Amino acid sequence: xxxxxxxxxxxxxxxxxxxxxxxxxxxxxxxxxxxxxxxxxxxxxxxxxxxxxxxxxxxxxxxxxxxxxxxxxxxxxxxxxxxxxxxxxxxxxxxxxxxxxxxxxxxxxxxxxxxxxxxxxxxxxxxxxxxxxxxxxxxxxxxxxxxxxxxxxxxxxxx
Numbered sequence: 691x692x693x694x695x696x697x698x699x700x701x702x703x704x705x706x707x708x709x710x711x712x713x714x715x716x717x718x719x720x721x722x723x724x725x726x727x728x729x730x731x732x733x734x735x736x737x738x739x740x741x742x743x744x745x746x747x748x749x750x751x752x753x754x755x756x757x758x759x760x761x762x763x764x765x766x767x768x769x770x771x772x773x774x775x776x777x778x779x780x781x782x783x784x785x786x787x788x789x790x791x792x793x794x795x796x797x798x799x800x801x802x803x804x805x806x807x808x809x810x811x812x813x814x815x816x817x818x819x820x821x822x823x824x825x826x827x828x829x830x831x832x833x834x835x836x837x838x839x840x841x842x843x844x845x846x847x848x849x
Contacts, residue, residue, distance in 0.1 A: 790843060799845060
């Protein structure tokens with residue numbers, strides 16, 4: 691059910707065998723995406739054997755599953771396998787790959803300078819009741835003695 695082609699042949703863009711699915715549409719192997727233009731196959735045609743969805747962020751069809759998550763290699767977006775792509779929401783991981791949720795307690799793994807003050811948030815500081823947000827600094831929280839602050843998830847671990 692897939693196009694196959696000779697590697698290193700005189701004309702690598704011509705398929706050696708062609709097969710079609712039940713609807714009559716030709717299928718393309720996921721590894722043969724570089725031949726699409728020469729085979730005149732629409733760019734959104736997916737491999738029949740592939741059960742992975744397209745990326746909800748960028749629409750890429752080169753999504754792979756990484757255990758419990760689907761991962762898009764083009765934009766870096768990931769979402770749970772069991773969840774609907776539209777309902778997956780925000781997935782934030784700590785420095786060790788653990789999934790963070792709203793209301794979790796995290797611990798700082800590095801001293802962080804706080805802009806606008808001479809103080810710093812020290813390593814080992816526990817931060818309770820975090821809130822996950824979109825953006826570069828994807829954790830909003832309050833740290834005792836400092837106040838409201840936004841943190842990057844790469845500087846925390848789940849407590």
